[in-house]
Amino acid sequence: MKLSLALAMLLAVSLAPSARAASEADYKAAYAAAEAASKEAAGMRNQWTVTVSTLAAAKKAADGGDFDRAVAASKEAEALAKASIVQATSEKEAWKAMEIR
Secondary structure, eight states: OOOHHHHHHHHHHHHHOOOOOOOOOHHHHHHHHHHHHHHHHHTOOOOHHHHHHHHHHHHHHHHOOHHHHHHHHHHHHHHHHHHHHHHHHHHHHGGGSSSSO
């Protein structure tokens, strides 16, 4: 229950609209953060495919000059990557509780 609440909060914060138009610099910063989190998740062997596709959508939006959408997608990808990291970390020990004794 706590894990799903934490994941929901991460996604809600990442999708909150910004008060001003995003710039290319905003996109690059958001994309770099998302890419770093995604690489960390991949290093844990728990990279979600939806994270990869959301990063691709961010890049496509930026290539089209829509930096607002690119920043939003980058932040969503970062939240997804962080959620996959939380999942990998919690399941690293949680499986023991399900072991037949």
